[in-house]
Amino acid sequence: MFRVFRGYIIFMNKKLKAVVLLSGGLDSATVLAHAVKKGFDCHAISFDYGQRHRIELRCAKRISRQLKAADDLVIGFNLRKWGGSALTSSMKVPKGGLKSGIPVTYVPARNTIFLSFAISYAEAIGAKDIFIGVNSLDYSGYPDCRPQFIKAFAKCANLGTKATDEGWKFKIHAPLQKLTKAQIIRLGTKLGVDYSLTNSCYDPDVKDRACGKCDSCRLRKKGFAEAGIKDPTVYQI
Secondary structure (H helix, E strand, C coil): CEEEECCEEEECCCCCEEEEECCCCHHHHHHHHHHHHCCCEEEEEEEECCCCCCHHHHHHHHHHHHCCCCEEEEEECCHHHCCCCCCCCCCCCCCCCCCCCCCCCCCCCHHHHHHHHHHHHHHHHCCCEEECCCCCCCCCCCHHHCHHHHHHHHHHHHHCCCHHHHCCCCEEECCCCCCCHHHHHHHHHHCCCCHHHCCCCCCCCCCCCECCCCHHHHHHHHHHHHHCCCCCCCECC
C-alpha cells in the first residue's frame, strides 16, 4: 500500500489482521492487549453459548472498546441443548477449592468449538493469526487448555482450510500458556489492561458481584495477591 506525496511514492505499512478470542475474563483481556501491542489489527470474537450468566459478554464489549479492537463480533449458539457442565446446566458450581481431576465447570469441547469459529472468521477476513488466552499453570485442569491440544488444532486448521492448497499457514498464538496468574496480571497491568472491566467468576450474583469461592475466583484472587497488585474485583463477601 502506498500514497504519493509531492511526487514521491511513500510506502505505508498495513497492519496484519488477527482474530482474538475474547471471553471477558482476565486472561483473554491480557491476550487482546498483547496482540494490540504487537501491532495487529485485532478482531475480537466472543460467544453467547448458553452460559449461566451474561456479565462476561458485557465485559468483553467493554474490554474490546478499552483496548480499541477493530470490532467485537458475538456468535450465538446454545450448548444448554445437551449441558454436561455446571456452566451450561442447572448443576451447582463447586466452591470448595481446587481439586484434582477435570472439574464440572469444564464445558465439553468448548475451545474446539470456539477455535473452529475463529478459524472460519479469520479465513473470511484474511487473517492468519489467532490469539487465545489458554494457560496450563494456574488453571482448572481443562484438557482443551493444554499445549498439546493447541498444537494439534493448529495442524487440523491448516489441513482443513484453503491454506493447505495456497501455501500459507494459520498460526495460533497462546502467549500465556506457561505463565502463572500473577505473571499474567503483571503483564496485563504493564500493557494497560483495566482489570476492573473483566469478569472471572463462574457464579456471580444478580448484581454482577463475583462469588469469591469458585475455582476461577480463587485463582484470580491468588494471582493478584502474588502479583502484589490490588484486586479491583467486587466480591459478594
